[in-house]
Amino acid sequence: MKKGVLLVNLGSPDSTSVKDVKKYLDEFLMDERVIDVPYLLRAFLVKGIILNTRPKKSAAAYKKIWWEDGSPLIVLSKRLQEKVQQQVSVPVELAMRYGKPSIESGLQELYNKGIKEVMLLPLYPQFAMATTETILVLAEKIRMEKFPDMEFTILPAFYNQPDYIRDLSNSIKNSLENFKEDYILFSYHGVPERHIKKSDVTKSHCKIDGSCCNTPSKAHEFCYRHQCYETTKQVAKFLGLKEDKYSTSFQSRLGRDPWLQPYTDATIDELAQKGIKNLAVVTPAFVSDCLETLEEIGMEAAHSFKENGGENFLAIPCLNDNEDWVKTLSRWIDQWALQQ
Incomplete structure (x- = not known):
């Protein structure tokens, strides 16, 4: 069975406009594993209160850190994906839990290449409901609905590796x-x-x-x-x-x-x-x-x-596309890819 990898990070608004930030925050905060209260209360808090005040403030914050070529998180994640792809023997795609590129689009790219066995690699060292778990739950939902013949392998939290x-x-x-x-x-x-x-x-x-x-x-x-x-x-x-x-x-x-x-x-x-x-x-x-x-x-x-x-x-900067970190991720991927 042909193998491939999906790196998944948090996500980012498409731009620093209040409209795009509001759309992103809506998707993020309406996630039941981020604000884990009953749907009607979550909708009241998010759509009735938070989205009427926070997008403008968050947009101003994003403007302070935005790069010429886009969101730092997206740009850095793409650099990581591209460097890892150069060092491994299987296809590697990138997705975001919120915003673009979506998990569904990432899985579709792999599926289009004939990939049926996917390593899901959440880019979070520690496991949390609002990070790793929500990625895995959504990915499984998409797999069952769109790619039922695909199989997942999950990279566990690597906080102590x-x-x-x-x-x-x-x-x-x-x-x-x-x-x-x-x-x-x-x-x-x-x-x-x-x-x-x-x-x-x-x-x-x-x-x-x-x-x-x-x-x-x-x-x-x-x-x-x-x-x-x-x-x-x-x-x-x-x-x-x-x-x-x-x-x-x-x-x-x-x-x-x-x-x-x-x-x-x-x-x-x-x-x-x-x-x-x-x-x-x-x-x-x-x-x-x-x-x-x-x-x-x-x-x-x-x-x-x-x-x-x-x-x-x-x-202190995050690991980002640090060469040692790229080599470590690549080694983990190849070790999995070579397993029978």
């Missing part, structure tokens, strides 16, 4: 060559606390109490919080970081329900107020730079850090 940890650690080390940091903050995308408990396959392990993430459990296979802390732990070990020189936080919360803490914005302000003058922030929940890394961290957080007494701020 030695090759990934090495590549991430080395990219951080290279970024810090000309920066004398006092502290490194590992900032991950935030999710509501209820998502962690919903993803707990044991239905009893996750307490979000500071200890459950360090207690071995099969729940960790799908626990975003555990996987984030484990990524931080392993990178810190690889780089030889002292315990008082780094920590983990979570960004981009929405609404009033409790989200994973500590919050990145509050943590950055506190670090500055405590006398940290040189702060480096790395965002390991993303492999491609996007609005959350370039604007929320690289601009807003940097500004806030300096307003609170900090002096030098470094937003």
Whole structure:
């Protein structure tokens, strides 16, 4: 059976116009795994409130980071796909969970090439309902409706894979060559606390109490919080970081329900107020730079850090199309492609 790969990332508006941003946010926020409340309440919150206020603000944020050739996330993802394609023996297509190119179009491209066995490769190191799970659920729905003779192989979350940890650690080390940091903050995308408990396959392990993430459990296979802390732990070990020189936080919360803490914005302000003058922030929940890394961290957080007494701020780039990362992805793909 002929094999192929579909790389899947988050997605982006088609442009920075309020109309396109509104369309994108509608698709994103109406996803039941992003805002996981009953449909009518979700529709009221999204269409009745959020989409009447947020698109204009988000469009302004996208304008700050938009590149000449388009959305940074899309451009960087395409560069990654093109470089991987040059190194592997099977066709590789790119898709976005929201916006274009769609998962359906990516699968169609592979199908048109005679591909019947597809590796779905969500470009998220850690598993979460609102990232990996929603990709897998939609892809399976499309497969059943449009490509019933196609088979999927899923690349598991790679948050603790030695090759990934090495590549991430080395990219951080290279970024810090000309920066004398006092502290490194590992900032991950935030999710509501209820998502962690919903993803707990044991239905009893996750307490979000500071200890459950360090207690071995099969729940960790799908626990975003555990996987984030484990990524931080392993990178810190690889780089030889002292315990008082780094920590983990979570960004981009929405609404009033409790989200994973500590919050990145509050943590950055506190670090500055405590006398940290040189702060480096790395965002390991993303492999491609996007609005959350370039604007929320690289601009807003940097500004806030300096307003609170900090002096030098470094937003460490994501892996993007880093050559070592390209080689690692390519090796994973070829290892799968060569299996009988």
